[in-house]
Amino acid sequence: MSNRVRRDKEDGRKGWAMVFVVVSLFCIIFFAARGRFQAPVSSQAVSLVLSPFQQATDWVANEIRYVTSVVWEVSTLYEQNKMLRNEVEQLRGINLQANEALAENERLRTMIGYQHSARQFDLVAARVIGRESETWSSMIVIDRGTLNGIQNDMPVVTPQGLVGRVVEAGPNSSKVQLILDPRSSVGTIVQRAESRVTGIVQGDMDNPTMPQMVNIPKNADVVEGDVIVTSGFGGIYPKGIIVGLVSSLKNDDGGLLKIGVLESAVDFQKLEDVMVITASREAPPEPIKPPVQTPGTETDPVTGERIADQKAEGQK
Template sequence: MIDRLERARQSGRKIWALLFVLLALFCIIFFAARGRFQVTASTGTVGTVLAPFEMAASFIGQQIQTVTANVWEIATVHEQNKMLKNEVEQLRQENTTAAEYAAENERLRELLAYKQGAHQFDLLAARVIGRDAELWTSTIVVDRGSKDGVRENMPVVTGKGLVGHVTEVGLVSSKVQLILDARSSVGTIIQRPESRVTGILTGTMDNPYMPQMVDIPRNADVEDGDAVVTSGFGGIYPKGIAVGHVAAQHSDDSGLLKVAVIETAVDFRRLEDVAIITASREAPPTPIQPTPLSPGAEAAAQISAAQTKAAAQ
């Protein structure tokens, strides 16, 4: 029993001695690696023994510093990359917004130029806020209503030409029937002075974006490229608003009349901003007057009328 205790004490002393030696070696290696411990010539043997440990400690220290620096650099680069991505996304959004503003300004400048050139009209700017999915080429909804003074049958235009007219009015919005609608009917006239042929513009289901000018005499003077404007007849559209130009011609089903296919001045696929004509100082077109009779013809007509009346009695 006593021997066993003695051996345990000796073993404990050996362990403590080993720990002391290891601690001393660690301290020597640590300070040597940091350059704070200089081995003299008189301790060359110790230097020789410790050299491998110093090299190992130096290598490990360098590797730890390298790994630490790399980890820090990776973290820094990752954070910078994240910031750059956010900046790129913000710039992309700003560019998109700027492009939208530029396009809107271009449309509004176009309307303003039209307003400055059309002094006979009072115009109310409006924005397209809806379209009927099933009747895409028939109606639109604008953000102006009765509170803005909008009433039914007011014409709607852009800076390029005729859009349609108001058919329904709400408090803050209105529905507009487009000239592309098959139910639409617009009095039109060929603008060329040598022609001045009149007709009716109406939409067609065959080509929704190309309305037709109908009721044109078969031998009427109409040429491809002729400009078409409103005639002023019908009581809704003032005279002289641009409609489009003749893109093609053909005879109607009866063969007695001509049909002119019109390419509209307005691009209805990109319709965003419009103007409502709230008042017009355009004089209505002069009604067609009967040809005046000569005095002799007028007297003969009166005698004929009197004879007809007497015979009836």
């Protein structure tokens, strides 16, 4: 019984399918024949029947076109974005190189200006290529050596001030002991004309970034803000190179002397380029200007005699 009911349902479905096919063919034939004969009623019927299909077809076509355009735009934007990212990376690299070149150019311009102003020195420019970071030692390595005329104990400077001295000169590179090294010793003097107090500048293990000026008498005329320069004593460092400023003063352990803590003129954390003094000459003295003489009391600059007396002697 169940099989018979099932077959009846299947036959009913097949019948409805045949009816749908026949109606569809009928509609298609009439739709194709609309241009051959006049059949207003049939044409309206065909249009009425096919209208839902046409709307569905148009909607599907519009959606396909929309999706296609969106996919194309997304693909185009992706490619453009990729190209723009590459251009941004290239421009960023060019910008970094330009900034580095600008900074290097500024440093070299400053060094060249110092070479022109410090004519009493023969200078060899060098670049810092290494650094020793031990707390008890402050050393840098430069890219100049004996092949460039560098020798041990030659002073090393920048336009800002004193850096240190060469302690180990190799053929193509050299080690430089900074004034921050506790083992260093630089003879110095207070630049202020009213003071001219001398002392020794050396590194401080407890404060590696700020050297100290020691052996200052307790009652010496040294105050905060004084400029400290090399004294020329010892034969290594020429006289007059700035070392730093007195940041603070304190008494030593014995209480008989005081110590000046210095803010170094050179920023050793940013040290990239230096100059080695290969020869030093004393700066030529300024020409002596004769004092203004009172009328009637002028003297001959050669003989030293009064001009008025010379004239009187000539008249006799």
